[in-house]
Amino acid sequence: MNLTELGGWSTTCDRAFAPWAEAGFEAGRVALEHRGAYRLLTPAGELSAEIAGQFRHQAADSQAFPAVGDWVVIQRQDEGTHAVIHAVLPRQSEFVRKAAGGKTEGQVVATNVDTVFLVTGLDGDFNLRRLERYLVAAWESRATPVVVLNKADTCDNLADCLDQVASVAIGVPVHAVSAATEVGLEQLVPYLGAGQTVALIGSSGVGKSTLTNHFLGSQQQTTQSVREDDSRGRHTTTGRHLLPLPSGALLIDTPGMRELQLWTTSEGLEATFADIEAFAEDCRFRDCRHQGEPGCAVEAAIAAGDLSGDRLHSYHKLQREQQWLDQRHDARAALNSKRRWKTIHKAMRDHYKE
């Protein structure tokens, strides 16, 4: 396989990689990461890899480390079967969530993704508020979101469900499918063209593995071999992996998330709640928070039945979450700059002492 066949290779990658290529380095794409051990897909085949000591030393935070989907700069060793990773090439997109537990840290779920399939089940899993949250994260990632409503076979009011989803997934394609009975899956084929990277994201049990197996078709064994080949042979389905599909697309299967907490804060909220933003243009005050202010057009829209109160509630909730994150990011930036100045001052003192 050449670089473009491995998907996600951009012109920015080309430019960033040029000086490395000149110096004799090669490029590979991260297919699997497990406790600091990596599997890479490269034009020279599949390799195991680890991070160079210097890279580890200089990495600003956990997000700087290679993640599944990343293009990395490598040097081959051990007669070419093993590689050392020296750098991560610029990411075209990155899906980041807040790491689970108390840590204030971003966790990179997948990178260089063209399309994110936000998978949700049309059974007990169906939840519009959660879908809104996934949509915000997907827009933030810079990949294109597509909603996949799986388990259509269990739903007897499909038209109603589709209407509800359409009202929250504004401008986003929505496809109802059944992975189990293989109905409607042809709708997903156009996203899976050669060289395209697609990530499956969704809660546990929505059918991501079933979908993956369907797309892998007769090559289903690939999943198995990727797992068995893992450096410590202990890799389970809890990991993320990048799988080449027979169609030439690359699929990133992610383990189910119990909860998706946002991490980045930019345009995702506005993109997801474009309807609220549009109503808000007619609010009397430009900085209207739609919380009882006079002349609020958003609340008028709810009163008129043009917008659901639950949706505004969800918007406020995600907005508060983002404000909290903004404060944490600011605090962290301040801390980093304080640390940096401490180092600079120390260097200056040492210099004058000499």
Ligand SMILES: Nc1nc2c(ncn2[C@@H]2O[C@H](COP(=O)(O)OP(=O)(O)OP(=O)(O)O)[C@@H](O)[C@H]2O)c(=O)[nH]1
């Ligand atoms: N009725 C029905 N069941 C399905 C469908 N797709 C998957 N399932 C079932 O749902 C269950 C969970 O499916 P998985 O594919 O393992 O779900 P997952 O999203 O990979 O779950 P995690 O690995 O926990 O993230 C399994 O019992 C599947 O057989 C579907 O279209 N219809």
Ligand SMILES: [Zn+2]
């Ligand atoms: Zn308002």
